[in-house]
Amino acid sequence: MTFHEVRFPDNISRGARGGPERRTQIVELGSGDEERNASWANSRRRYDVAYGIRRVDDLAAVVAFFEARNGRLHGFRFKDWGDHKSCLPSQTPLPTDQAIGTGDGTMTAFQLMKRYASGSQTWNRTITKPVAGTVRVALDGTEQPTGWSVDTATGVVTFGTAPGAGVAITAGFEFDVPVRFDTDALDVTLDLERLGSITSIPLLEIRR
Structure with missing residues (x-):
């Protein structure tokens, strides 16, 4: 298909x-x-x-x-x-909205995800169709304007240099279904x- x-x-x-x-x-x-x-x-x-x-x-x-x-x-x-959106519909996506992985010093590709939470229960949704020009990425809370790219057909974020071990990788974005x-x-x-x-x-x- x-x-x-x-x-x-x-x-x-x-x-x-x-x-x-x-x-x-x-x-x-x-x-x-x-x-x-x-x-x-x-x-x-x-x-x-x-x-x-x-x-x-x-x-x-x-x-x-x-x-x-x-x-x-x-x-x-x-x-x-x-x-x-990675945030509430009335808000603007921020690069710290959603956790998409933790660096290990080797891995360079991370899938966009959206987390749904209510009480102690959560469900993670894989995001495969981000909207071009809306994705923002942060490492340990600091936005990264360069050094990465996103495939808008798959939702995979790829870094030129692997994030260090223990580094929190987050993203904000708009997406389609x-x-x-x-x-x-x-x-x-x-x-x-x-x-x-x-x-x-x-x-x-x-x-x-």
Whole structure:
């Protein structure tokens, strides 16, 4: 499967609905108690972007985008307006937002990550689609304007010189979600005033 490094139109994604999904198996015992088991180690995001279509030009843009992706065939970038930064949505990313590793004097490549915490529980999300020009990196809390690069197609930060042993490596960034259309057909409705709508346009996160 190929991936197109192009983002779904922002003006339409802003009105989308959706979010993370998990898969849990629940068995109810004869006593009324439950046994629960997580089938997935990581969540997967689903969206419906039909809610973002407000005028006929939006409809045309979605149809063109769908055709260029060959329906479900090719993946693409999607901006989740509720979760697209290393920090809170209302804040500006700082180079100390997220821990992405600890230097050992040898390793030069580190994967961007985002940590979700509530109480004593945490979950680390791998970030593979950072937005170009938004990534900031720090070593032991000091921002590094040079000496590293980031692959915006994989989210891997690579240093020219390996960070020293015990050095805390952190990063701040904006990011997109890698998704694909979850349908091969668009059900388009046109009325007499040339306004258009599509009942549902489901998107599904691609997990690699």
